[in-house]
Amino acid sequence: MQNADIAERLTELADLLEIKGESGFKLRAYRNAAQAIEDLPVQLADEIAAGNDLTKIDGIGKSVAEKCHELVSTGRMKKLDEVLEEIPRSVLDLARVPKVGPKKAAALFRELGIATLEQLKSACETHRVQELDGFGEKTEQAILKGIGQIAENSRRLLWAQADAVAQDLLAHMKECPAISQIELAGSYRRGKETVGDLDLLVVAEAADEVMDHFGKWKQFESLTGRGPTKMSIRTGKGLQVDLRVVPAESFGAALQYFTGSKEHNVEVRKLAKKRGLKINEYGVFDEADQPTAGAGVSEEAFYNAVGLKVMPPELRENRREIEWAATGDFPDLVTVASIQGDLHMHTTATDGRNSIEEMADAARKRGLKYIAITDHSKRVTMARGLDSERLLAQWKEIDRINREADDGFLILKGIECDILEAGGMDLPDETLAQADWVIASLHYGQTQSRDQITDRIVGALQNPNVWIVAHPTGRLIGRRGGYEIDMGAVFQAASEHRKFLELNANPSRLDLDDVNLMAARLHNIPIVISTDAHQTEGLDDLRYGILQARRAALTPADIANTRPWPDLKKLAGRV
């Protein structure tokens, strides 16, 4: 049982107990525990097998620890099963309808016996819902509308997709003369791999003028709500965008507040409270509700007022950033500019769209010092993968291009060699041994058992010709979760054989993810951030990988390709 599975059960338990009307603090405790487990860089099941005390983990106490033991050993949780006897799982779907929360879901279930979305829809249509206390005609209509929106709501955009919308929104809003400051907050600003909605924060005197302008954005589809300081809309593609208008003296406080994460904010608030301060989106206040002068103006002033240093938004997930912020001793996060080489890309030889020289020139233009050409090997028939003969010919060509270059830019002779279904590499060792850089990756047999997949990848890491495993979990964000794999064994093998692991910067992959990156860091495994570009523009994907690495608090030292090529070789124990 994986951490994500355990976290999911605990969250489900909290959701069900909420509908039951259980104390909010208990719910928070379960949800905190779920979050803590999801962020854990080690597998809880391994911790249990090793006999470690789970209550040492922040957020896990005696009760949750027992439930984890139970889940890992039996696959079930008695408490959850009991609650499910009382409230069917499908009632949780009711609470996912916009405007319906746990209280309304509970009323619908208890008073009308509604347990599914189908039943809810028909009850609204026959106007039985507006008979209930606390429900009215408008609520009934809102529920019907909300049911239609559920599919859209559950769809989160890739960060890169959200970025395109965000830039369009910013360009439109900057045309509004009433706005003096503007910033996007929320998970977008934190660089999360997916974004559920956009939060736009502006400073303006005339809120109405700003809101009217917001309503004229070409992606505007419908109004969700509008008050004196807050307006929410949906775009044609179903993305919710929230606008907040704040006075200049509160901009920093509001930016901090709306950037989140929620868990981060809760911690900052607790800390402020300990110091006898109250914080909200308007500023920092003492017990007599008197504002700390200037504390709301900027994020820096805001954090300083509660005794913390301001930190990059990517770190604000209530992991270790508050601890670092107390002293200001943050890791020096990796940046796009610190990357010297891109070590995973394709050309027209297989499924890429540009030639070796075009890729090299595009890399030069982006300030890189070296690249590796890593086309597919022959098993990837769909991409016309290379056999030894074609590969050796490509390497000759690379030698020629390198000889003719006079600016020190280096093209490495590489290959993305498939790990075969039965294990072993797709190309013979005598070929691989002649490469400068060998990536091993798995494209076929992804549905094999956890043991089989793990053995294949560990086997590749043991091969002396292999330098790195690319996109190690195989996930595609929002499409598939990645194959079953024992990452603990992968980290072990990579560490033992001095191999690298890839952070694939493709916005749909971002593989390894932030939690696995932190785990790799604990094993001292150098990470290589690569674009896997299939055309020259693909080299720009680097920034998505950088964002993910920053979220994992990685520094240039943690990333192998921040080094010149000779130093990177040394890091791998090769000369």
Add this chain to the structure above:
DNA sequence: GCCGTTTTCGGCCCGACTGTTTTCAGTCG
């Protein structure tokens, strides 16, 4: 249910907006 520079009890983050209400509960972020 978790936690402890207030340490085994008594707290636990905070505000905007909406709809259904006549002063507030529920939802949302």
